[in-house]
Structures are given as structure tokens and as C-alpha cells.
Amino acid sequence: MTALPLVFEDTPPPEVAASExxxxxxxxxxxxxxxxxxxxxxLVIGSVMGLVASLKFQFPxxxxxxxxxxxxxxxxxxxxxxxxxxxxxxxxxxxxxMIPRLVRAPLHRPVFAMAAAVGxxxxxxxxxxxxxxxxxxxxxxxxxxxxxxxxxxxxxGLMAFSVLMTVARxxxxxxxxxxxxxxxxxxxxxxIFVTANLPIFGGVAQAxxxxxxxxxxxxxxxxxxxxxxxxxxxxxxxxxxxxxxxLSLVGFWALAFFYSLNGIHHLIGGPVxxxxxxxxxxxxVMMVIPVAATAVNFHTTMIGRFGNLRHSPTxxxxxxxxxxxxxxxxxxxxxxxxxxxxxxxFTHYTVGHAHLGAYxxxxxxxxxxxxxxxxxxxxxxxxxxxxxxxHFWLALGGIAIYFAALTIGGWLEGQWMLDPAKSFESVVNVxxxxxxxxxxxxxxxxxxxxxxxxxxxxxxRRRGPERAEPAWSEGRAAS
Amino acid sequence: MxxxxxxxxxxxxxxxxxxxxxxxxxxxxxxxxxAPAALRPYSESEAAGRREYVSLGCYYCHSxxxxxxxxxxxxxxxxxxxxxxxxxxxxxPHLLGTMRTGPDLMNIGVRQPSRDWHYLHLYQPRAVAAYSxxxxxxxxxxxxxxxxxxxxxxNTPPGLIPEGKVLIATARARALVDYLLAMKxxxxxxxxxxGGQ
Numbered sequence: 001m002t003a004l005p006l007v008f009e010d011t012p013p014p015e016v017a018a019s020e021x022x023x024x025x026x027x028x029x030x031x032x033x034x035x036x037x038x039x040x041x042x043l044v045i046g047s048v049m050g051l052v053a054s055l056k057f058q059f060p061x062x063x064x065x066x067x068x069x070x071x072x073x074x075x076x077x078x079x080x081x082x083x084x085x086x087x088x089x090x091x092x093x094x095x096x097x098m099i100p101r102l103v104r105a106p107l108h109r110p111v112f113a114m115a116a117a118v119g120x121x122x123x124x125x126x127x128x129x130x131x132x133x134x135x136x137x138x139x140x141x142x143x144x145x146x147x148x149x150x151x152x153x154x155x156x157g158l159m160a161f162s163v164l165m166t167v168a169r170x171x172x173x174x175x176x177x178x179x180x181x182x183x184x185x186x187x188x189x190x191x192i193f194v195t196a197n198l199p200i201f202g203g204v205a206q207a208x209x210x211x212x213x214x215x216x217x218x219x220x221x222x223x224x225x226x227x228x229x230x231x232x233x234x235x236x237x238x239x240x241x242x243x244x245x246x247l248s249l250v251g252f253w254a255l256a257f258f259y260s261l262n263g264i265h266h267l268i269g270g271p272v273x274x275x276x277x278x279x280x281x282x283x284x285v286m287m288v289i290p291v292a293a294t295a296v297n298f299h300t301t302m303i304g305r306f307g308n309l310r311h312s313p314t315x316x317x318x319x320x321x322x323x324x325x326x327x328x329x330x331x332x333x334x335x336x337x338x339x340x341x342x343x344x345x346f347t348h349y350t351v352g353h354a355h356l357g358a359y360x361x362x363x364x365x366x367x368x369x370x371x372x373x374x375x376x377x378x379x380x381x382x383x384x385x386x387x388x389x390x391h392f393w394l395a396l397g398g399i400a401i402y403f404a405a406l407t408i409g410g411w412l413e414g415q416w417m418l419d420p421a422k423s424f425e426s427v428v429n430v431x432x433x434x435x436x437x438x439x440x441x442x443x444x445x446x447x448x449x450x451x452x453x454x455x456x457x458x459x460x461r462r463r464g465p466e467r468a469e470p471a472w473s474e475g476r477a478a479s
Numbered sequence: 480m481x482x483x484x485x486x487x488x489x490x491x492x493x494x495x496x497x498x499x500x501x502x503x504x505x506x507x508x509x510x511x512x513x514a515p516a517a518l519r520p521y522s523e524s525e526a527a528g529r530r531e532y533v534s535l536g537c538y539y540c541h542s543x544x545x546x547x548x549x550x551x552x553x554x555x556x557x558x559x560x561x562x563x564x565x566x567x568x569x570x571x572p573h574l575l576g577t578m579r580t581g582p583d584l585m586n587i588g589v590r591q592p593s594r595d596w597h598y599l600h601l602y603q604p605r606a607v608a609a610y611s612x613x614x615x616x617x618x619x620x621x622x623x624x625x626x627x628x629x630x631x632x633x634n635t636p637p638g639l640i641p642e643g644k645v646l647i648a649t650a651r652a653r654a655l656v657d658y659l660l661a662m663k664x665x666x667x668x669x670x671x672x673x674g675g676q
Contacts, residue, residue: 056612056614057612060604060605060611060612060613060614060615061603061605061614061615064614064615064616064617064618065617065618066618067534067535067616067618070535070536070614070616071536071539071540071614072535072536072537072538072539072540072614073535073536075536075539076536076539134534134535135534136533136534136536137572138533138538138572138574139572139573140539140577167483168483174482175482175483175486180486183483183486183487183490184486184489184490187486187487187490187491187494188490188494191491191494191495192494195498201502202567202568202570202571202572202573203509203564203567203568203569203570203571203573204505204509204564204567204573204575205502205505205506205509206570206571206572206573207567207573207575208501208502208505209502210573212497212498212501212502216494216497220494253489256489256490256493256494257493257496260493260494260496260497261497261500261501263497263501264501266577267575269544269546269547269550269551270544270546270562270575271544271561271562271563271564271566271567271575272505272564273505273508273509276501276504276505279500279501280501342550342551345577346542346576346577346578346579347578347579348578348580350577350578351578417551417552417579418551418552419552420552420555420556424556424582425608425610428580428610428611428612429610432612435612
């Protein structure tokens with residue numbers, strides 16, 4: 001049972017491995033590209049919605065003549081587009097691409113994965129349409145109405161069937177840690193999604209279900225799949241095994257146990273039993289265990305090889321994402337402490353934290369993954385590598401401004417709110433400059449996505465120069 | 480098959496355990512919470528207003544939960560006593576909220592009992608609070624040359640609407656304000672409740 005510290009266990013001879021990878025990619029090409037095309041489209045739509053929502057703090061009388069464009073609906077359209085359209089579809093695409101390579105078996109029934117992609121799009125499209133039209137279940141992260149939820153339940157089932165059956169037909173003896181995360185995520189998401197949508201809860205119990213789901217949608221779905229991706233790509237690009245295979249499994253089980261108990265820290269100070277909140281705070285603090293395990297693996301694998309960042313767009317994005325994962329997770333554990341949460345609860349600070357996780361971590365890793373995978377599916381190098389640099393720095397600069405603005409602004413907002421001598425007017429006023437800075441950060445992020453989407457379009461449509469060498473590889477020392 | 484089952488069973492077990500602890504146990508603990516006599520179910524119009532509140536996404540910026548004095552300035556701001564689980568017995572969906580971009584609304588009906596104030600504030604928040612970043616909701620109102628039978632006219636300050644027009648609250652606005660005015664949790668909390676801080 002002792003696992004070998006190899007990138008891929010049971011590694012076949014190189015020529016066999018290469019032909020198997022080609023066969024694996026051939027089996028996943030169609031569904032994965034459909035997932036990616038959709039995800040990139042939702043990313044652009046979701047970012048526009050996000051920026052519109054942010055600008056409404058500077059121009060509260062802008063776009064108010066119709067209910068559809070009111071803040072409460074646009075903001076929700078943004079969340080659903082980026083969480084379920086962009087992140088989920090891109091992550092599922094990466095998982096569907098990764099699994100056949102990792103278990104050395106072609107994707108089982110790719111047509112199921114194709115149908116899942118179509119259904120998932122329908123879910124996001126109808127869901128956002130419903131929210132904009134004012135039809136919502138009224139629970140954060142679960143706004144999309146029940147009948148539309150059924151579509152994603154079926155699509156998710158088809159996709160999980162395709163992936164789980166592929167793993168069942170594996171030709172490897174061991175599972176690499178990425179397979180652990182993908183398999184678990186495919187089990188977790190249907191359970192939390194269906195349970196949280198059951199119409200049997202009300203009052204404070206429903207609030208508990210709401211945040212058990214909301215936090216797990218991030219922790220057991222988006223985080224699990226993003227970690228699987230980083231665990232695959234970092235050793236792959238470096239051609240070097242991860243530091244410790246057993247540590248990665250410690251990280252996995254600790255995440256499974258502690259993350260799933262985190263959710264109620266969203267109700268700190270609220271009308272729920274105190275012991276319940278204490279459980280979630282404790283679990284949130286214990287998250288330092290899986291985070292440290294993962295951080296050691298990611299960061300020490302990189303030590304001495306940072307020069308590679310200049311020559312691999314994938315590595316640049318993924319390593320930035322992995323570092324921000326550590327940062328967001330440590331911040332999350334601290335933020336759950338009562339003394340800190342007393343200040344940050346109910347403020348924009350939380351929104352900054354959420355974006356550090358969902359964007360700085362998950363989205364950056366996804367960008368890196370797409371830069372790696374799409375050339376292999378299309379047999380073509382990225383036509384304009386300079387655009388990747390623009391994308392990287394606009395995205396990183398954008399999230400830096402966004403996060404700094406809401407962290408400082410939210411902290412002040414919380415401090416002032418706690419002080420009864422400060423009027424509510426002054427609490428609102430203190431946030432205004434920071435909300436403006438947030439719009440600036442958001443504008444940079446949208447610009448990054450437009451550059452990326454344009455480049456992706458050139459790539460897929462086979463426009464622009466044909467290049468023989470991978471992007472950024474010029475001047476690279478032989479390695 | 481061994482490893483496969485371990486992951487599968489482990490994933491199911493962890494998430495189920497979390498559900499039982501975070502939702503199962505509190506549901507049992509709160510099962511015998513009774514509605515206070517002073518808390519009545521929402522009327523038809525209030526319920527319609529609550530649906531409007533959900534549909535417009537008011538809960539993204541307004542919480543409906545008052546914290547204890549040890550946990551913030553809520554009571555000093557006049558937002559009411561600390562909320563208890565029984566205050567939410569008729570709330571589906573729950574609207575506890577996570578942000579206070581605007582103030583808490585658990586007791587907005589106590590704090591601001593004027594219909595006119597609410598209409599004006601929804602039509603143009605900056606007409607009553609110049610600093611406000613709340614969106615205006617003009618689509619909840621109609622401008623007419625002359626009020627008709629049964630119309631609810633909104634008293635507006637000079638210059639807010641065109642000369643010679645009257646501002647009429649639609650049925651949606653009336654329901655929403657009915658709901659906001661019903662937001663009163665000023666009765667004493669039920670002492671036997673298992674929860675609360």
C-alpha cells in the first residue's frame with residue numbers, strides 16, 4: 001500500500017504512455033471543448049454582470065427603470081453565472097479531461113458528458129433568466145428555482161456516471177490524489193445540492209442548511225476540483241513529482257472532514273444555538289491542517305524552479321492560484337474567530353475574502369489549466385503569447401485591487417458599525433471610496449477576461465499566426 | 480475496487496456526518512420552539528410583499544437578525560432586542576441575510592411606521608437620505624396626470640416628480656410596504672427556547 005512518490009503511478013513505458021494520452025484526449029475532446037466554450041462565454045457574461053452590480057454603488061440611479069437590472073438581481077446573475085457557468089463548467093471540463101489520462105482508460109460514453117454540458121448550459125441560462133425575471137428561491141447560492149435545478153441534477157448525474165465508469169475501467173493500480181478529489185467532488189456535489197434544495201426546511205434551520213450548502217459548494221466542489229487540477233498540473237509542467245504523496249492524502253481527508261463542518265460560521269452572532277456556531281468555528285480553524293498539507297506540497301515542489309514561471313503560462317497562473325489558496329484559507333480560518341468575525345460579519349470584507357478564494361485561487365488555476373489543455377485538444381499552440389501576459393497581469397492586478405479595497409473598506413465598515421457613536425450614514429460613507437476602488441479592480445478583471453476570450457476565440461477558430469513552439473517557451477533552457 | 484470504495488464511502492460519510500451535526504441536531508433541539516402569541520403569520524398582502532422583497536433581492540444588503548449587545552451595537556442603534564429562533568417560525572424562505580450594506584430590518588416596522596416614508600424611500604432613497612447607495616425602484620410606481628378611484632397617492636417633496644403629475648404606488652409597492660411595516664419583533668422572547676445566544 002505504500003504509495004510511490006511519482007507523478008503517475010504504474011507509469012507505462014514512455015511511448016505507450018504518450019499514445020495512451022493521445023487516445024485519452026481523443027475520447028474527451030468533444031465534451032471538454034463544449035464545457036470550455038460554454039465556461040468562457042459565462043465568464044464574460046458573469047464579469048459584465050459583476051461590474052454592473054459594482055458600478056451601481058457609484059451610480060445608484062443607473063439602470064433602475066426596470067426590475068431586471070436592479071442590484072439584487074444583477075448581483076445574483078453574476079454569482080450564478082461565474083459559480084455555475086464559469087467555474088463549475090470549466091472545472092468539470094478539466095476533470096473530464098484529466099480522469100482518462102490519470103486512470104489510463106478512455107472516457108466512458110463521451111456522449112453522456114456531451115449531454116451533461118448541454119443540460120448544464122440550459123440550467124445556467126434558464127436559472128439566470130429566472131433570477132433576472134424575479135423568480136428566485138430566495139436563498140443565497142440556491143436562488144435558481146427547483147424545476148430548473150432538476151436539469152442540473154440530471155446533467156450532473158450523466159457527467160458523474162461517465163467519469164465514475166471511466167474510473168471503474170481503469171488500468172492503473174493506484175489512484176493519484178487528483179482522482180481522489182474528483183471522485184469525492186462527484187459524490188459531494190449531488191448530495192449537497194439535492195439535500196439543500198429539499199423544500200422541507202424553514203426559519204433558522206433553513207439558514208443552517210443554506211450555509212452548509214453555500215460553504216460546501218465552495219469547499220467540497222469548487223475547491224476540491226481546483227486542488228485536483230493544481231495537483232495534476234504543477235508536477236506535470238515541472239516534470240517532477242509532488243513533494244509527498246502521503247501528505248496529499250492527509251490533506252484530502254482533513255479537508256473532507258473539516259471543510260464540510262465549516263458552513264455555520266456564516267451565522268456567527270445569529271439566532272442559532274451557540275454550540276452549533278462553535279462547531280463551525282472549530283472546524284474552520286482546523287482547516288489549517290489540510291491547507292498546510294496542501295501548501296507544503298504545492299510550494300516545496302516549486303522550490304528551486306521558480307524560473308519556470310517565465311516560460312509556462314500554465315505554471316504562472318497555477319502557482320499564483322496555489323499561493324492565493326493558501327492565503328485565502330488562512331484568512332478564512334482567522335476570519336471565523338469570534339473576535340474577528342464580530343467586525344467583519346455583514347461587511348464587504350467577506351466579499352473580498354470570497355473573491356480571493358473563488359477568483360485568486362480557483363479562477364487563476366482554471367486559466368492555467370485552459371492554457372495547458374486547449375493546445376492539446378486542438379493540436380495548435382496559442383497564436384498570440386503576448387495576450388497571455390496581458391491576461392495574467394490584468395487578472396492579478398485586478399484581484400489585488402479588488403481584494404485590498406474590500407478588505408480595508410470592509411474592516412473600517414465593521415469597526416464603525418460596532419461603534420454606536422458612529423451614525424449609519426457615516427458607516428455608509430466610509431465605504432464609498434473603497435467601493436469605487438473595487439469597481440476599478442473589477443474593470444481590470446473584465447478587461448483580462450475580454451483579452452482571454454478573444455485569444456480563446458482566435459485559438460478555436462484557427463485564426464492568427466500558427467506557432468511551432470509553446471507560448472513563452474522562447475529562450476528556455478533545455479530541461 | 481478497494482480504494483474506489485474507500486473514497487466513495489468516505490465522501491458520503493463525511494458530508495452526511497456534517498449534515499447530521501449542523502442541521503439534524505439543531506432541528507431536533509429547536510423542534511419544540513413555539514410561536515410567541517404576539518407573532519402572527521403574514522397576511523396575504525404581507526406575504527406578497529415578502530415575495531417582492533425576495534424577488535428584488537433586498538436581502539443581499541439588509542439583514543434580518545439582531546445581535547446581542549455583547550456582539551455589536553445593534554440595540555444601541557435601536558434595531559431591537561436580540562433575535563431568537565421563534566421569531567422566524569413563519570419565515571420561508573429564511574431571510575437572515577449576510578450583509579449590512581443597509582441597516583437591519585428585523586424591526587423596521589417599529590422604527591419607521593410611516594407608509595409615506597417607505598414609498599418615498601423606495602421611489603428615491605436619496606430623497607430621504609442623501610448619502611444612500613440603495614437603488615431606486617421607480618418601476619414600483621406610476622406617474623399619472625390625475626389620481627383615479629382607489630389609487631394610493633404618494634406625498635412627494637417639491638421637485639421630485641414633474642409638475643402637474645401625481646405619483647401612485649402600484650400594488651407591488653403597497654404589498655412591499657405592508658410587509659416592511661409588519662416587521663415588528665418587539666414582543667418579549669419566549670423564555671423556554673433552546674437556542675439563541
